Amino acid sequence: MNQDPFYSSGTTDEISKKILGMLLTYDSPKGMVGGRIVETEAYMGQQDSAAHAFKGRRTPSNDPLYGPPGTVYIYSIHGRYLLDVAAQEKDVPQGILIRAIEPTIGLSIMEANRTKHGVDLTNGPGKLMEAFGIADKKMNMEIFGDSKLDIHQDDKKIPAQIEESNRIGVANQGSWATKPLRYFVKGNPYVSGIRKRDFDKENHGWR
Template identity: 80%
Template sequence: MRHYDPFYASAPTNQIAKEMLGMLLTYDSPKGLVGGWIVETEAYMGQKDSAAHAFGGRRTASNEPLYGPPGTVYIYSIHGRYLLDVAAQEKDVPQGVLIRAVEPTIGQKIMLANRKKHGFDLTNGPGKLMEAFGIADKEMNFEIFGDHSKLAIDQQRKKAPAQIETSNRIGVANQGDWATRPLRYFVKGNPYVSGIKKRDVDQENFGWTVPVKKD
């Protein structure tokens, strides 16, 4: 057993958040395998980041997975919704990447049944993708993605974004001077990116360098 993933400590957390775009996130759920291409992420830079859970060295039972080894699963809840993070640095360096949205590609029927939403609304937000995956608890916290965990991020099966856009993070406007830092990354033109306007969608290729297969 490796009990860590060296990829997540191979570069600064903001760079890792960019590199995760296009990777395949999967979950071996009780109903079957579900998954999708990661199209939107946010980097959280630890103790110095006023919008991060570990700001100022805060360490609690709730955010302890962030302090785990690289690749640790960190699930937390906000306003009744569950969100999915991966610890992105060495043990005791509490920086992480929030997976905000995926383009569904595996187990779409399962996800539709879980969320009862159709179209791009299925997984175009961090709480939405977790609901679509059927994850509504924190039982996988402290596991390592892909290391005997039902959650995995395949770094090899990766689509190439034609262009990566950056912006300030979402939902942290009142969290101090780091709130406006450009630490949100997304595949430009992908319709599953949260809050994207219809006019900005790349209807042909969904923002990838290779055309997507549409149903």
């Protein structure tokens, strides 16, 4: 991932929208897997009561957030691993959680990893990591593109419409919990929690 144009302008919430439609890939031991990013959440650092770096909190666990833009930040919640990318300059601990992808590469590998098919394969942050076969934090502090993980900004589909909502699973995290910092491709079946009646069955929410 060429960092400069990707991060040269924009707040973390703007970048969270910008990467929707970009191709996320992982060169896994079983082969290449990946798909289009369809859902993200922005975490705005020290000011954000739902963020891991709220009030400047810094631990060995969240240290990748303080890395340069494009740093891989993998963390675990309730035994599931989640994938985050540091979004601002070094020591500005703002990140983007990649919540869901529409799978396009290595489908059979991902289905074997999860023993699931259809939208349930990658329609959530823990699900996509399980589909990728990532169950540790060994890639933390690596840079997307220099890592086996990559976000291909030059390979992007354009969403017909981007929806916003409050973030998921942070309801008890203070005043920022209800801010509309979750972004997703409207109508894409792989967005977590989307109702079947809201599926765009023809175009999956792409232009």
